[in-house]
Amino acid sequence: MDDKGKNRLFPVTLRWDYPVYVFKGKNNLSKETLDKLEFTRRAEKLKIEDELRNVNILPHGGGYKLELSYRNIEVTNTDFGNIFTLSDPKPAVRVEEAKKGKGVSKFGKMVIANPHALPYSYRGGSVIRRTVELDLSDIAASLRPILTIKI
Incomplete structure (x- = not known):
């Protein structure tokens, strides 16, 4: 990026709210950031x-954050x-091992044809925090x- 590019502003939207x-x-991407992201060796x-x-x-x-x-x-x-076949590395063997309140039990496998059917939320503020934490940019405005209006 040239010196002119440093003055550019980039909007980042997260969720409607x-x-x-x-x-x-x-x-x-400083040397430190490349190291944090484990890119150095590949680069x-x-x-x-x-x-x-x-x-x-x-x-x-x-x-998206899959729930x-x-x-x-x-x-x-x-x-x-x-x-898409979803499974745990180690499926639950007994009923007591399945976690309650997660929306989908840990029993065996789940096979789906459309990922849009999965329960999800949006990641939100953690993306902004991580961007600043990695010193990828500075926030100019919020x-x-x-x-x-959703159409």
């Missing part, structure tokens, strides 16, 4: 350290689309929406 954050652009291997130190990386938004206790996801390609 969160502020829109405006970040200042800056070259943000050296690919000989792209200089390129990475001159980029400006920001989240595009909050993203599931499953940890393993296996994708199977079929003629009619992808099938804009609170007055009215949100």
Whole structure:
């Protein structure tokens, strides 16, 4: 990014009920940040350290947070689309081992064809905190929406 790019402003939206954050652009992948993100070894291997130190990386938004206790996801390609098999590394053996209140029990596997059917929420403020924590950017402004219309 050139010197002109450092003066650019980038809006980041999280959810309809969160502020829109405006970040200042800056070259943000320092050696320390590359180490924190565990990119250093791969960057050296690919000989792209200089390129990475001159980029400006920001989240595009909050993203989804899946409300599931499953940890393993296996994708199977079929003629009619992808099938997603969700499972735990170690499924519950007894009823007492399943956690209550999680929306989906830990029994065996769950197979779905459409991930949109899964229970989810939006990540929200943790994305902004992590962006500042990693020194990827500085917040220039926080804009609170007055009215949100969903079409």
